[in-house]
Amino acid sequence: MARAGLTPERLVRAAADLADEVGFDNLTVSALARRFGVKDASLYSHLRNAQDLRERVAVLALAELADRAASALAGRAGKDALVAFANAYRDYAKEHPGRYAAMQVDLTPEIAATSRAGRHSEMTRAILRGYRLPEPDETDAVRLLHSTFHGFTALEAAGGFRHHPRDTDASWAKTLDALHTLLDNWPS
């Protein structure tokens, strides 16, 4: 009887792929075990419980997205940087819906501290530096940008835009235009 060679890392990567295929809500320990040809009880030597699995997928996704966003941002500034960052965000959400959904939930304090609040906000602040907003306005702008990026991708993923003929990509481009204009004319 050959062993499956499970490790937490392999499990989490497979879980993330599974979530992208069947949806984050349908990510179960049983299904993951099935994918490895193993009994579900066997996974509990590598994972504390199902919630632990979900959190690890969330951490993986946050790290992947941060890497992508950092690459997209490299060597860019101003509107270029804004658009590159926003597109990296939205593209990742479209390519990896399960991973993206994982990022939204959970967020136990420690995890949120290590992952989300970290690089994500820093990169947004790096973009905003070009627009020279004083505090606390920069913080407000960070929140506005995050809200808009997340809201747009979430509504798009939920199918909220497909009832109107207007092309979604065009609306997205116009939204980024508008945000750039807004940051340039930020109300004092």
Next chain:
Amino acid sequence: MARAGLTPERLVRAAADLADEVGFDNLTVSALARRFGVKDASLYSHLRNAQDLRERVAVLALAELADRAASALAGRAGKDALVAFANAYRDYAKEHPGRYAAMQVDLTPEIAATSRAGRHSEMTRAILRGYRLPEPDETDAVRLLHSTFHGFTALEAAGGFRHHPRDTDASWAKTLDALHTLLDNWPS
């Protein structure tokens, strides 16, 4: 043996309350039956299945929010209308987190058509009329506003803002200011 007097309407209202208390993810047919002192199998004469229950809660929430938003909008225009609508949206989400979460999921085509895409977008367009945007810019602005409102409330509910000392209400007010400015200086 007295009957519990169940009806789909009573069940859905109770389910919405239950979702607000324990979270939409923890809304189960079993828990709902328990609340009525009844066996879970008994609910399946009133509901097709668990998904049906969730969808009905979503429809209820969409209708309630539309009513509130319509009241808030009555007799207002311009920035007043924008702020009133946005606050109605965010306040509802904070008061009824379970109902709000229900609104996001599901969205089978028919349901989305009857509820969400309906009054919600119409009200947003009513607000935007004061800013006199040509098509397709008005559609893009509708999507931008929806995205920002939803994104902000979702991130706030998930605790995404509590890692920074800046007051969330202040950021929200500033965000609405900024959106008003943006709509007044919409890039052509």
Next chain:
DNA sequence: GTGTTAGCCTAGATCCCCTAGGTTGGGAGG
């Protein structure tokens, strides 16, 4: 009073999560 129907029941199949405890493969050390 008799029928009909709707409201609620029990029983049971299936799936998921998770624990406790047993077995075995494969590498480390003699």
Next chain:
DNA sequence: CCTCCCAACCTAGGGGATCTAGGCTAACAC
């Protein structure tokens, strides 16, 4: 090469959720 040991994987089983099939009865219609 042999032994020991640990990590990897197993079986068994409890608890909870979803949902179906089929039975009983309260309440209303006639």
